[in-house]
Amino acid sequence: MDNITEFDFHLLEMISSIRNDVLTPIMKILTYISNGGIIWILISFIMIAFPKTRKIGICAMAALALEYIIGDCCIKYLIARDRPFIQHPWIDTIINHPSGYSFPSGHTGAASAASVTVFIQNKKIGIPLMILAVGIIFSRLYFCVHFPTDIMGGIINGTIWAIVSYIVINKISEKRKQSVND
Numbered sequence: 543m544d545n546i547t548e549f550d551f552h553l554l555e556m557i558s559s560i561r562n563d564v565l566t567p568i569m570k571i572l573t574y575i576s577n578g579g580i581i582w583i584l585i586s587f588i589m590i591a592f593p594k595t596r597k598i599g600i601c602a603m604a605a606l607a608l609e610y611i612i613g614d615c616c617i618k619y620l621i622a623r624d625r626p627f628i629q630h631p632w633i634d635t636i637i638n639h640p641s642g643y644s645f646p647s648g649h650t651g652a653a654s655a656a657s658v659t660v661f662i663q664n665k666k667i668g669i670p671l672m673i674l675a676v677g678i679i680f681s682r683l684y685f686c687v688h689f690p691t692d693i694m695g696g697i698i699n700g701t702i703w704a705i706v707s708y709i710v711i712n713k714i715s716e717k718r719k720q721s722v723n724d
Contacts, residue, residue: 547629550689554626554633557683565684566636572674573637573681576649581678582606582656585671589660597715598663604707605655605700613651613699618643626686633686640687646695647688653678654700655707662708 575581583606589599623645627633642648653675661668679697682688688696 546691547689550691551626551630553690554683554686558634558686561636561684568677569681569684570637572677573649573685573687576653576678579606579610579648579652579656581674582652585660586656595664595667597711598660598667601663601704601707601711602656602659604711605659605704606652608703608707609651609655609700610648612703613646613696614642614648617646617695617699618648621645623689623692626689635685635687637685637687644688645692646699647679647682647692648696649682650679650688650693650696651700654697655704656700658701658704659708662704 582602586599586602586606589595589602591599622643625640625644627635627639657668657671657675660671679693683690683693
């Protein structure tokens with residue numbers, strides 16, 4: 543485990559070395575729009591509002607809910623990993639210190655859950671959302687509020703629930719269509 547933490551700190555050091563006056567405001571916007579998953583919830587509600595994208599929006603909301611319940615409410619408390627700036631107080635996060643445990647990253651989990659769900663079903667909308675997700679995910683490393691392994695955990699958690707929600711919602715949708723046709 544020490545080797546993983548050492549690797550995590552080394553990567554954070556490399557990433558924080560690229561901080562500059564141009565990137566920092568962009569990274570702040572990206573990290574703040576995803577606080578509480580708000581950007582992903584908003585995008586999901588917008589998709590639900592339109593019949594053409596309603597099922598995608600419902601899948602995204604389901605994935606977000608599952609990611610939050612499993613990642614933020616269960617795994618974080620089971621693992622109870624302190625954030626990088628708690629383990630090493632001299633780390634400068636630039637932004638206010640988030641509370642709670644570090645693993646898995648909730649911002650990353652939400653970004654992965656929503657963007658992967660949309661991408662699976664609609665590449666045209668999904669690609670820009672994946673790019674947004676990558677920016678948000680990178681911002682968490684840029685500010686040293688998560689370890690790279692927290693990010694990987696968030697990506698895995700979010701992606702699993704994106705796939706599960708897609709499969710379950712599609713099965714429910716097929717059964718509803720089948721029962722209407724019978």
